[in-house]
Amino acid sequence: xxxxxxxxxxxxxxxxxxxxxxxxxxxxxxxxxxxxxxxxxxxxxxxxxxxxxxxxxxxxxxxxxxxxxxxxxxxxxxxxxxxxxxxxxxxxxxxxxxxxxxxxxxxxxxxxxxxxxxxxxxxxxxxxxxxxxxxxxxxxxxxxxxxxxxxxxxxxxxxxxxxxxxxxxxxxx
Amino acid sequence: xxxxxxxxxxxxxxxxxxxxxxxxxxxxxxxxxxxxxxxxxxxxxxxxxxxxxxxxxxxxxxxxxxxxxxxxxxxxxxxxxxxxxxxxxxxxxxxxxxxxxxxxxxxxxxxxxxxxxxxxxxxxxxxxxxxxxxxxxxxxxxxxxxxxxxxxxxxxxxxxxxxxxxxxxxxxx
DNA sequence: TTCCCTGTGCAACACTATAACATGCGAGTG
DNA sequence: CACTCGCATGTTATAGTGTTGCACAGGGAA
Numbered sequence: 001x002x003x004x005x006x007x008x009x010x011x012x013x014x015x016x017x018x019x020x021x022x023x024x025x026x027x028x029x030x031x032x033x034x035x036x037x038x039x040x041x042x043x044x045x046x047x048x049x050x051x052x053x054x055x056x057x058x059x060x061x062x063x064x065x066x067x068x069x070x071x072x073x074x075x076x077x078x079x080x081x082x083x084x085x086x087x088x089x090x091x092x093x094x095x096x097x098x099x100x101x102x103x104x105x106x107x108x109x110x111x112x113x114x115x116x117x118x119x120x121x122x123x124x125x126x127x128x129x130x131x132x133x134x135x136x137x138x139x140x141x142x143x144x145x146x147x148x149x150x151x152x153x154x155x156x157x158x159x160x161x162x163x164x165x166x167x168x169x170x171x172x173x
Numbered sequence: 174x175x176x177x178x179x180x181x182x183x184x185x186x187x188x189x190x191x192x193x194x195x196x197x198x199x200x201x202x203x204x205x206x207x208x209x210x211x212x213x214x215x216x217x218x219x220x221x222x223x224x225x226x227x228x229x230x231x232x233x234x235x236x237x238x239x240x241x242x243x244x245x246x247x248x249x250x251x252x253x254x255x256x257x258x259x260x261x262x263x264x265x266x267x268x269x270x271x272x273x274x275x276x277x278x279x280x281x282x283x284x285x286x287x288x289x290x291x292x293x294x295x296x297x298x299x300x301x302x303x304x305x306x307x308x309x310x311x312x313x314x315x316x317x318x319x320x321x322x323x324x325x326x327x328x329x330x331x332x333x334x335x336x337x338x339x340x341x342x343x344x345x346x
Numbered sequence: 347t348t349c350c351c352t353g354t355g356c357a358a359c360a361c362t363a364t365a366a367c368a369t370g371c372g373a374g375t376g
Numbered sequence: 377c378a379c380t381c382g383c384a385t386g387t388t389a390t391a392g393t394g395t396t397g398c399a400c401a402g403g404g405a406a
Contacts, residue, residue, distance in 0.1 A: 039385090041385080057361085058361095058362065059361065071385080071386055071387080073387070073388085075363090075364080075365090075387085076385075079385080094324070095267040095322045097361085097362065112307075112310075114314065125310060127310050129310070130303075130306055130307060130310060133302055134285075134303060137300050138325055140176055141181060141298075142330030143296070143325070143327055143328065143330065144327045144333050145327040147325075148323075149267070149326075150307070150322070150323050150324075151322040152311055152321050153318075153319050153320045153321070153322075154316055154318040155316065155317040157314065157316065160315065160316075160317050210352085212354090214354080230393085244354080245355095246355075246356065246357085247394070247395080248355085248395080248396090249355080251393095251395075252354080270392085
């Protein structure tokens with residue numbers, strides 16, 4: 001089985017501070033290695049995105065940025081997002097016009113996303129079987145694949161079958 | 174092989190009038206059967222979308238509608254699009270914010286789209302193997318799939334390997 | 347007739363993203 | 377030190393995408 005889970009669904013009580021710290025540390029390291037600058041704005045936007053495991057919209061980021069930095073404007077956010085996308089630190093969810101942190105920024109890939117319609121949590125896969133099947137089918141029509149947008153909607157394990165005492169309805173932690 | 178091609182890539186010299194006529198006739202029939210109304214506006218929007226095998230943007234439709242009907246406004250177009258989407262007569266391409274005619278509206282399905290980055294032609298698949306693989310992978314994480322957005326970018330056969338004398342660079346016919 | 351339902355007209359607005367040009371600021375160089 | 381080059385950010389405006397809310401028109405049913 002070639003299933004590679006980049007970011008699984010998290011339990012409601014997982015230590016989310018850890019997720020954020022890891023993601024930021026990894027980003028710092030990677031940017032240093034590549035000789036690109038993770039400026040305060042870019043770092044803060046990444047941190048805001050990692051506040052939860054749900055996709056975040058650009059103008060929500062802008063609102064939160066503005067609360068801290070009077071000068072924040074749409075370009076402020078979109079430039080930071082462009083940088084983070086470029087460096088593979090976040091992904092864009094096309095069907096939501098929203099952005100989410102990447103759990104495995106070091107190696108370049110396109111994500112395959114499982115999006116919970118109820119709590120909005122997102123898990124990320126990078127699955128070779130999926131790539132293979134799609135490339136094969138495309139190949140049958142003579143089509144040469146260069147990139148893929150794969151976004152699956154449905155119910156995450158917690159919302160599908162909530163255990164007693166388990167919180168649902170939020171992906172904020 | 175369970176590959177089902179809903180709409181293949183068309184040769185540049187195919188009889189496109191036929192595509193349009195077929196699509197409209199099928200839409201008329203289907204709407205009559207279901208007891209819903211394919212009004213002149215809705216029919217015209219569908220026809221404009223079927224003008225080519227490339228996705229069309231809402232405001233391009235609006236421009237063309239306005240040339241014929243002074244009163245056309247954004248809601249005019251979006252209401253027609255909502256209706257056509259609802260009836261399965263068109264699909265929305267999330268990664269392009271654009272709409273394309275469905276070649277098989279009779280049976281409900283989500284499409285899998287191959288999008289040519291050069292000529293913008295789009296082919297539509299409805300492939301069970303792809304569904305199966307994705308559902309299986311999702312299932313491994315306890316995720317229950319309800320719908321899928323699958324949009325593959327790359328090069329169509331004609332743009333990938335243009336034969337001498339074969340026109341490329343347009344999906345308008 | 348009156349009522350109701352659906353479709354359309356119309357104005358305004360909300361949300362998403364980019365363009366264009368100005369300013370700041372730090373690193374490297376002479 | 378001054379200089380300048382390149383990148384990041386500030387600022388204003390605008391483009392592109394989609395929705396809300398209410399008014400009106402027409403046809404079928406009571």
